[in-house]
Amino acid sequence: MAFGTLVHEAETLLRNWLKEAKIGDGDRLPSERALAKTLGIRHYALNRAMARLVAEGLVSRQGYRLFGASQRPPAGAAPFTCHLVLAHRSIYLRSYRKTAKDLGIDLEVHSWETQEEAVALLHRLDDGKTQGVVFDPPFGYGIRYWEEAMARLVGNGIPAVCVGNPVDVCPSILGDYPRAVELAFEHLLEQGHREFALMCPPPWTASLTEIVTAWKNLCAQHGCAASAGRIQLPNNSLPLREDIADLVDRLAGEWNEVTALIDYTENDSNIPFLVEKLNARKKHLPRDLSLVSLRDAQILRTLTPPITVIEANFNLIQETAFRMVQRLARKRNDPGLPQGPFSIRIQPELILRGSTGPSRTAPPPSARDLPRLKKAPGATPAFLRSVQGPKDKAPRLEPCPDPNLETALLRPYEKIARVDASRFLELDLAPHMNRPLNFRRGWLGDLPLKNMAPGVRSIHGVPFRILGGPRRVDCGAVVFQSSVNTKGNAQELPTRLRVPIGAKVEAVYFLHGCGYARFLKPFATYSFLRGKKPVAEIALVPLGQPPADHPTGPVSPEFLRANIQDWWPDLPHFDFPEARMAPVNQSEAGEAVERHAYLYTLEWINPEPGKPIDYLDIAVNPAQSTTLGLLAVSALRTSVLKSR
Numbered sequence: 331m332a333f334g335t336l337v338h339e340a341e342t343l344l345r346n347w348l349k350e351a352k353i354g355d356g357d358r359l360p361s362e363r364a365l366a367k368t369l370g371i372r373h374y375a376l377n378r379a380m381a382r383l384v385a386e387g388l389v390s391r392q393g394y395r396l397f398g399a400s401q402r403p404p405a406g407a408a409p410f411t412c413h414l415v416l417a418h419r420s421i422y423l424r425s426y427r428k429t430a431k432d433l434g435i436d437l438e439v440h441s442w443e444t445q446e447e448a449v450a451l452l453h454r455l456d457d458g459k460t461q462g463v464v465f466d467p468p469f470g471y472g473i474r475y476w477e478e479a480m481a482r483l484v485g486n487g488i489p490a491v492c493v494g495n496p497v498d499v500c501p502s503i504l505g506d507y508p509r510a511v512e513l514a515f516e517h518l519l520e521q522g523h524r525e526f527a528l529m530c531p532p533p534w535t536a537s538l539t540e541i542v543t544a545w546k547n548l549c550a551q552h553g554c555a556a557s558a559g560r561i562q563l564p565n566n567s568l569p570l571r572e573d574i575a576d577l578v579d580r581l582a583g584e585w586n587e588v589t590a591l592i593d594y595t596e597n598d599s600n601i602p603f604l605v606e607k608l609n610a611r612k613k614h615l616p617r618d619l620s621l622v623s624l625r626d627a628q629i630l631r632t633l634t635p636p637i638t639v640i641e642a643n644f645n646l647i648q649e650t651a652f653r654m655v656q657r658l659a660r661k662r663n664d665p666g667l668p669q670g671p672f673s674i675r676i677q678p679e680l681i682l683r684g685s686t687g688p689s690r691t692a693p694p695p696s697a698r699d700l701p702r703l704k705k706a707p708g709a710t711p712a713f714l715r716s717v718q719g720p721k722d723k724a725p726r727l728e729p730c731p732d733p734n735l736e737t738a739l740l741r742p743y744e745k746i747a748r749v750d751a752s753r754f755l756e757l758d759l760a761p762h763m764n765r766p767l768n769f770r771r772g773w774l775g776d777l778p779l780k781n782m783a784p785g786v787r788s789i790h791g792v793p794f795r796i797l798g799g800p801r802r803v804d805c806g807a808v809v810f811q812s813s814v815n816t817k818g819n820a821q822e823l824p825t826r827l828r829v830p831i832g833a834k835v836e837a838v839y840f841l842h843g844c845g846y847a848r849f850l851k852p853f854a855t856y857s858f859l860r861g862k863k864p865v866a867e868i869a870l871v872p873l874g875q876p877p878a879d880h881p882t883g884p885v886s887p888e889f890l891r892a893n894i895q896d897w898w899p900d901l902p903h904f905d906f907p908e909a910r911m912a913p914v915n916q917s918e919a920g921e922a923v924e925r926h927a928y929l930y931t932l933e934w935i936n937p938e939p940g941k942p943i944d945y946l947d948i949a950v951n952p953a954q955s956t957t958l959g960l961l962a963v964s965a966l967r968t969s970v971l972k973s974r
């Protein structure tokens with residue numbers, strides 16, 4: 331039985347039990363462990379199934395207590411069902427539910443973990459019965475991947491609204507990002523600051539492009555030419571701790587004159603880490619540096635000091651999106667031409683807290699010295715209108731959905747296309763396995779590899795022995811230490827490993843993957859030894875997410891330096907000169923939505939096949955975020971003719 335089947339069956343049993351028990355709105359449910367025992371299923375499977383029902387709104391969770399949460403329409407009102415498509419574990423899900431309940435809307439939630447899933451969910455909603463769709467798209471990714479699916483919904487008469495990103499195919503509801511940057515800039519100018527820096531994700535979307543363009547225009551208007559170039563753009567949509575550390579190093583070094591920082595990130599945990607690193611470098615808020623965030627969160631209100639923010643009311647954005655979907659549903663049968671796509675921008679506000687203060691290096695300007703922007707309330711300044719031009723200005727590599735991705739596993743390496751499997755030697759990794767494959771908090775830290783069943787599996791012509799099993803103690807991967815992964819199986823993860831080979835080999839093949847990859851930054855090495863003498867060394871170089879301003883396309887010579895890619899499917903994936911992608915289907919039995927995790931194989935050809943290789947040494951840089959996970963290693967024994 332595929333591991334994913336356990337969760338699918340648990341969900342079916344749980345749904346049937348809720349119906350038979352006639353669980354109503356507010357009725358208390360037994361604990362998960364008691365339910366698992368009653369239904370005769372594993373607690374892990376029931377926990378994952380329960381999470382799905384919570385996401386759908388059939389069950390509500392209050393701490394450890396579970397309650398029925400079936401939503402009923404108001405008496406005498408025709409129910410309106412809106413389908414919400416948003417990220418799994420989104421911090422906005424609770425407020426979406428509350429807003430929909432207040433408006434009397436039946437809300438059906440469809441959560442996705444990858445763009446591949448998001449697009450598949452949008453296609454599934456194109457069934458002619460859907461009353462309305464609110465789509466909260468992937469943050470930091472271009473619209474090309476999902477815009478066609480939204481256009482198809484709208485073209486077939488289904489009311490659809492996009493939240494947070496302007497698009498050309500349907501109405502969009504979002505905050506006014508240029509105005510948010512302007513408010514932050516004006517506030518800091520009034521405090522006497524003249525040296526600024528900005529941190530935000532690379533401008534891969536129209537919204538992020540607006541932030542960067544508004545920043546440069548404001549710096550030019552206020553005579554802060556040096557600040558225009560002080561933009562910290564991480565490689566990833568969600569900055570890693572390495573990116574925060576790099577920013578602090580710059581603020582303490584080449585940007586030492588900076589007295590004010592504006593930050594935009596979707597990751598709440600970044601700012602507490604930023605404050606911690608700043609304090610360690612003797613840059614305290616607000617004495618030495620003023621900080622403004624363009625996004626609010628609960629954790630920012632409880633920091634010391636609490637963080638000043640500029641943010642549009644997200645509850646208002648959600649309510650506007652729901653009301654717009656209802657309006658589109660009422661008007662879709664009206665005669666005449668349909669209304670074209672448009673954007674509604676909710677104006678942000680400044681929320682003053684303790685992270686900003688007067689600059690110690692410059693006196694506050696007088697009112698006559700500070701240029702003021704003359705404009706009507708709510709209008710976008712003329713010098714900022716240029717940022718609302720073409721969508722997705724910066725080209726970006728986008729993954730392409732392929733219904734036959736698994737066929738990539740069948741293409742053998744040229745050297746072994748006609749080699750018998752008996753010539754392969756399996757290297758023994760079992761003593762070093764430290765993480766399970768089929769459990770959350772296994773594999774590389776968050777999402778499991780659901781369908782990597784144990785046994786010999788042929789990938790690219792190489793027989794790899796997959797370890798692991800159905801229990802959490804059945805480990806199937808060697809995960810190495812990094813800045814974001816330090817422990818596995820309750821033990822500290824390794825930084826070095828030596829695996830015996832002890833044979834004459836023509837080639838060695840690796841089945842591995844990596845996570846939290848940074849663009850073309852080497853993070854690990856595979857070394858081959860004959861006794862104590864090094865024979866060869868392979869540096870592992872991940873592709874990661876190419877910068878927004880980098881030339882795109884798999885033919886870019888710089889990309890050919892890479893030999894592995896982050897396993898996350900939303901990143902660009904293709905074969906490299908000495909490595910090949912190995913997409914693994916992550917879908918559970920009966921699911922219409924397909925998900926893939928991208929492992930990679932790597933080939934090393936021995937220049938001296940007639941001499942034995944004694945050891946394989948693996949070493950990683952634990953200070954980097956890129957995390958290596960090794961599943962299997964197979965070596966091709968030297969043929970009898972070549973060994974003479």
